[in-house]
Amino acid sequence: MPTKHAPQKDIPDIVVGRLPVYLRTLRTLAAEGREITSSSELGARLGLTSAQIRKDLSYFGEFGRQGLGYNIEFLIQQLRRILKVDRMWDVALVGAGDLGRALAHYHGFHERGFIIRMVFDSDPEKIGTQLAGFDVRDMARLVGEIKAAQIKVAMLAVPATAAQKVTDLLMEAGIRAILNYAPTALSVPRDVQVQNIDPTVHLQRMTFYLEG
Amino acid sequence: MPTKHAPQKDIPDIVVGRLPVYLRTLRTLAAEGREITSSSELGARLGLTSAQIRKDLSYFGEFGRQGLGYNIEFLIQQLRRILKVDRMWDVALVGAGDLGRALAHYHGFHERGFIIRMVFDSDPEKIGTQLAGFDVRDMARLVGEIKAAQIKVAMLAVPATAAQKVTDLLMEAGIRAILNYAPTALSVPRDVQVQNIDPTVHLQRMTFYLEG
DNA sequence: CAGTGTGAAGAGGTTCACAGCG
DNA sequence: CGCTGTGAACCTCTTCACACTG
Numbered sequence: 001m002p003t004k005h006a007p008q009k010d011i012p013d014i015v016v017g018r019l020p021v022y023l024r025t026l027r028t029l030a031a032e033g034r035e036i037t038s039s040s041e042l043g044a045r046l047g048l049t050s051a052q053i054r055k056d057l058s059y060f061g062e063f064g065r066q067g068l069g070y071n072i073e074f075l076i077q078q079l080r081r082i083l084k085v086d087r088m089w090d091v092a093l094v095g096a097g098d099l100g101r102a103l104a105h106y107h108g109f110h111e112r113g114f115i116i117r118m119v120f121d122s123d124p125e126k127i128g129t130q131l132a133g134f135d136v137r138d139m140a141r142l143v144g145e146i147k148a149a150q151i152k153v154a155m156l157a158v159p160a161t162a163a164q165k166v167t168d169l170l171m172e173a174g175i176r177a178i179l180n181y182a183p184t185a186l187s188v189p190r191d192v193q194v195q196n197i198d199p200t201v202h203l204q205r206m207t208f209y210l211e212g
Numbered sequence: 213m214p215t216k217h218a219p220q221k222d223i224p225d226i227v228v229g230r231l232p233v234y235l236r237t238l239r240t241l242a243a244e245g246r247e248i249t250s251s252s253e254l255g256a257r258l259g260l261t262s263a264q265i266r267k268d269l270s271y272f273g274e275f276g277r278q279g280l281g282y283n284i285e286f287l288i289q290q291l292r293r294i295l296k297v298d299r300m301w302d303v304a305l306v307g308a309g310d311l312g313r314a315l316a317h318y319h320g321f322h323e324r325g326f327i328i329r330m331v332f333d334s335d336p337e338k339i340g341t342q343l344a345g346f347d348v349r350d351m352a353r354l355v356g357e358i359k360a361a362q363i364k365v366a367m368l369a370v371p372a373t374a375a376q377k378v379t380d381l382l383m384e385a386g387i388r389a390i391l392n393y394a395p396t397a398l399s400v401p402r403d404v405q406v407q408n409i410d411p412t413v414h415l416q417r418m419t420f421y422l423e424g
Numbered sequence: 425c426a427g428t429g430t431g432a433a434g435a436g437g438t439t440c441a442c443a444g445c446g
Numbered sequence: 447c448g449c450t451g452t453g454a455a456c457c458t459c460t461t462c463a464c465a466c467t468g
Binding site (some may be wrong): 036039040050054055057062063064065066067069070078091 | 447448449450451452
């Protein structure tokens, strides 16, 4: 048993991408009062093979007990540590339209590691108004205020036409990860993380498989 | 040039998953007034190699002209056909909370192949009220009304606790594709399509790579 | 001669199958 | 005896490199 579990360099992105889903499922199991689970149970819930789940986890350590399975609370803690959500991440929300509004009201972020700290918009009608307990700030002050608060994560909920310009500001402000709801590809430095959510893209991924 | 382009069976899902992004990018180029593009230009915009784009497209046919590139309008039409969005898909929206509200107001669906036809909720306070021009229908009538309208695509924007129960109703109603916004894994028959959007999962995929 | 389409090579990811351990 | 952890086999996906063509 030599030392392994190398630092994030040789861990496949696709494995990292599954961990949050494992974590979410484990939380559900915990909420159901369960204490122990197995790779086959997790696999059955998620539509994956048990081997895949064991292999994925094995990149990071040995978390299970042979013959027994995984202690749910323990595995939750390990995944939180691996994903760096064993602490809170401050988030800046940019865009106070319908979607920004829904995100600002969403209560699901907090217990999973994220907390919205600021909301920005460029519309003078919205600046200064309240949104879910935040006052909407002027986008013109975005760089300074995000920098001062040392926020590293942003959610982008602006129209596609504004997305790249805002992204450039976010880079200037020191943002390192963007959850992009604008239906357009963003250009960012290679070491900045981007995840895209475009409902139409997701819908079109399904219609291909439908008859008719 | 023998006949190939076999029906969807041996086309990798991962390739299908990129096509909507290609389509979106092509539309942007068209809106910029461009007529011709190349695999390298598309690749540069999307952070992919030109070879990948050519290979992906080659699963479906020969759409480019050597030495020249791709005619943007023509490639858009081909991708719309392949993705089956050269027609409109009726969509049922389930859940009239903040997120459902944002989806109901979103104007981006129509020009990309989708049109919301019905909105459902189970909250008596909401049933019968107007939302973005729809009247919110009683979830108790979901099965009958979706069946009658022959709707095959649903967007699920209900709390995680209700998601599986609603999904079972959607199956009964004949839904074949679900865009799932509930932060939980859905269990569906193998031939039903599901795409999941959970902002926290997406955020957690990024924090892994951040320092600190 | 610029840029596609594509076999072949090379990476990368998944599944198998079983040793090992509680 | 059940279930993990893991090399090895297998399979899938990406990239290479070049023949081909407008």
